[in-house]
Structures are given as C-alpha cells and as structure tokens.
Amino acid sequence: MTTATRTARHPSTLATLWRSTVGxxxxxxxxxxxxxxxxxxxxLGNLKVFFGPDDIxxxxxxxxxxxxxxxxxxxxxxxxxLALLASVVLHGVSAYQLSRRDLAARPSKYxxxxxxxxxxxxxxxxxxxxxxxxxxxxxxxxxxxTVNPVAEHGHVYQNIVGTFGRWxxxxxYIVAMLALGxxxxxxxxxxxxxxxxxxxxxxxxxxxxxNGLALLLTAGFLSVPVAVMTGVVK
Amino acid sequence: MNLTLRIWRQAGPDAPGSMTTxxxxxxxxxxxxxxxxxxxxxELITRGDQPVAFDHDCREGICGACGMVINGQAHGPERTTxxxxxxxxxxxxxxxxxxxxxxxxxxxxxxxxxxxSAFDRIIGSGGYITAPTGSAPEAHATPVPKEAADTAxxxxxxxxxxxxxxxxxNGSAMLFTSAKVVHLNVLPQxxxxxxxxxxxxxxxxxxxxxxxxxxxxxxxTACPKGIPLPSIAAMNRxxxxxxxx
Numbered sequence: 001m002t003t004a005t006r007t008a009r010h011p012s013t014l015a016t017l018w019r020s021t022v023g024x025x026x027x028x029x030x031x032x033x034x035x036x037x038x039x040x041x042x043x044l045g046n047l048k049v050f051f052g053p054d055d056i057x058x059x060x061x062x063x064x065x066x067x068x069x070x071x072x073x074x075x076x077x078x079x080x081x082l083a084l085l086a087s088v089v090l091h092g093v094s095a096y097q098l099s100r101r102d103l104a105a106r107p108s109k110y111x112x113x114x115x116x117x118x119x120x121x122x123x124x125x126x127x128x129x130x131x132x133x134x135x136x137x138x139x140x141x142x143x144x145x146t147v148n149p150v151a152e153h154g155h156v157y158q159n160i161v162g163t164f165g166r167w168x169x170x171x172x173y174i175v176a177m178l179a180l181g182x183x184x185x186x187x188x189x190x191x192x193x194x195x196x197x198x199x200x201x202x203x204x205x206x207x208x209x210x211n212g213l214a215l216l217l218t219a220g221f222l223s224v225p226v227a228v229m230t231g232v233v234k
Numbered sequence: 235m236n237l238t239l240r241i242w243r244q245a246g247p248d249a250p251g252s253m254t255t256x257x258x259x260x261x262x263x264x265x266x267x268x269x270x271x272x273x274x275x276x277e278l279i280t281r282g283d284q285p286v287a288f289d290h291d292c293r294e295g296i297c298g299a300c301g302m303v304i305n306g307q308a309h310g311p312e313r314t315t316x317x318x319x320x321x322x323x324x325x326x327x328x329x330x331x332x333x334x335x336x337x338x339x340x341x342x343x344x345x346x347x348x349x350x351s352a353f354d355r356i357i358g359s360g361g362y363i364t365a366p367t368g369s370a371p372e373a374h375a376t377p378v379p380k381e382a383a384d385t386a387x388x389x390x391x392x393x394x395x396x397x398x399x400x401x402x403x404n405g406s407a408m409l410f411t412s413a414k415v416v417h418l419n420v421l422p423q424x425x426x427x428x429x430x431x432x433x434x435x436x437x438x439x440x441x442x443x444x445x446x447x448x449x450x451x452x453x454x455t456a457c458p459k460g461i462p463l464p465s466i467a468a469m470n471r472x473x474x475x476x477x478x479x
Contacts, residue, residue, distance in 0.1 A: 021447070102404035106405040121449070199464045
C-alpha cells in the first residue's frame, strides 16, 4: 500500500533567492548587468564632448526632458537614478555578504601558495570597492559640482574641461576606468555563468564579448580625460 | 630518487598542526605518490614514529578517497587522482609540500585525512532518484536522447574526491553539487524531482558552510574527472528555474 503525503510549501521566489548563495549571486548578476547597460549609454553620451559645447550641453538638457509631457521635468532622470542606486546597494550588499561567507569557508590558507585565477578575477572585491568610492567622487565632481573647479549647472562641457585640467582628477578617473575594465572583463562572463546562460558552446563567445565590452567602455570613458589632457578638447 | 617532503602533521581534529620535514631515498620513478608515502611510513614505523595518516582505497583512480594538496595543487601537478600520480613527474632532489584539503566544511581528522561527510549529506538531500528498486529495468523501457545520455555520463564521472573544494579559493562545493544535479536532472528518470532536487541540494550545500562561486574556474582545472565549468552554469539555470516555480 502506498500513502501520499502533501509536500510542504516552499518559500517565495525572492526569499529562496536571497537566502541561497546561488540566488544572491543572481542578484549580483542582474544588478551588474543593469549598471553595465547604463554605462554603455553613459559612455556613448560622453562622446558628444567631441562635437563641441553646444552638442553635449544640449544633450544634457535633453536628458532632463525625456518622457515629457507624460513625465515631468527630470522625472526620467530621477527614476534612472533610483534604479541605479538600488542596483549599487543590492550589488554591494550581496558582494559583502557573499565575500564574508567565502572567506569563512576557507579559514586556513595553504602553506604552499600559488597564483590562482586571472588578475581580473582576483581583483573583483577591491576593484568593486574602488569603483564604489569613485562613484561618490564622480557625483560630487560632475553631478552636484561640489568639488568641480568650474561648477556651472547646465555647462557640462565647461565642467568637464575644468575637472580634467587638474592632475589628481585625471589620475582618479584613469585608475577608476582601468578598474572598471577589469571588473567588467570578469563580471560580464561571470554574470552569464551565474544566470545559467553559459554552456560549453557559448563560453568562448561570452568571454570575447566580456573583453570587448571592457575594452570599449574603458577606452570610451578614458578618451574624454585624455582629450582634455592633450588639448583636443579645451 | 631522493626527495625532501614537507608534510602537514596534525595529531587530531583540535590539535595544532605544522609542516614537518622528512627525507626519503630510494624512490622509484614508477612508484605512485601513495607508494612513495607508504615507503616513508614504513621507515617511520621502523623508527617507532607515528606514520602519516592519509586516505586511500581503490588506488586505481575511481574511488576518490586519496585527496591531498601537493605543491599547492589538489592531487598534484597532473590532472589525475593522487594514487595515479607517479613519481616520474617529480625530479630527483625535489622538495614536495603535502597538505590536507583546506575548507571549513572539511575539518582535518588527522594529518592529511579530512572529514568529507558534508558531501554525503549533500547527496542525501537529493542526489538520488526516489524509485522502487528491484531487478534492473528493461533498457529500452525509458528512451534517453543521446545528448542527454552523454551529459549524464560526463557528470556521473564525479567521484566526490573534493579536489574542487580544495582548489576553490572560497572552499565552494558548486562543481561537486552541479555534477550530481546535472547528472540526474538531464535524465527522464530524474525529471519528476528536478526542481526539489536542485533546491534541496543547494540548500544543503549552503548549510554545510561551503563558500559561494566566484567563477575563478580553479575547481574545473583541478577536477581529476574533467567535470566542466559550464556545469555550474547548468545548475544555476536549474536553480533559478526551480526558484520561479
């Protein structure tokens, strides 16, 4: 004789995800991809600096009008900012919790040490911290203009030329953008792996895409400070 | 061959351990690494010292018992089990470091022996098919697509040695767990319990204190059975699918 027992109900999808290492990593992957998509748009927008002050200042003004008249002035911008803030927080909190767990899972090191994994993989944690600190500086510099030497609202071009006229600002941006490149090189492929999009056939293509994105974004972002430093943009 | 061995000696689970240096001579290049350790132990016993404790069983590369980290690499420089690693891969006069698997979930029992029963508990949480057993079913009763059979066989090769955990900087058991999840979830026999299996096994894995995956790929490089890294992606896919349902 067989008896059937009703299986216990399992917890909600979000609780299952947040409680497991696999699910929390998926949160990191999705928030990482959201930020990556934003960065592609941001980098392309930055290139307008090469078309002159009217072009990029006009572009910045247009950003505030997206969605009008359905949305109010700057509404779209604030929605995007909130989505990005949520992504940064979730990405960071997940990374912190997972890293604590990872370090506790390997309490004693091997006596015979050997270099493991690629540079990009090994620097994900500190690279992420550098990027987090950079975002704070970047917002103070070119959004709130608190630390910007020109600091004229609406005059994006002049503010950019102003900030990159200082050597330490150039150093901060260059270091951060190199860190960004490494972070994306491992992060994009890793996100695909975490979300289950990778398989033996796609592995190479995904790694190439990750390298391509990393190079493109780093080069695109760095072209602006380099252009100011070399006098192409002044 | 004459060799200098630096071996992790630890009297018991709570005793402090340290690397101890030994000299061995008269080692043949055709000996396996375990036979070399046997030679050392014979000497130690003759001298009245405690022999080095290490796990071993089949000595033909299929049981997964003989786990140790040799010169910082799980199972040593060749992609095989320690019993199938031969001394010809070392040079006369070499200094070789031998350490146990290092992971919070694999506590050291003695010397090079670690407790890997965390793996058994992961398997116990879903690494099987709930079906009445009896005489073997007729092979054609359940058709299995060739591709699914190949994937299942590839993942069934896992011998649960723990090299993946030992090699992972996070002491993660993702490759081990994914090998079993993928092995059973691609087969029609495993399909009814597909969602519950991956949910329960991932949850058991987390409960044992293994770390998470940071996609360093060290596990798949160390695996003596060649379980591929995309297996972890396949398990992630199964888990996310199960979490939605």
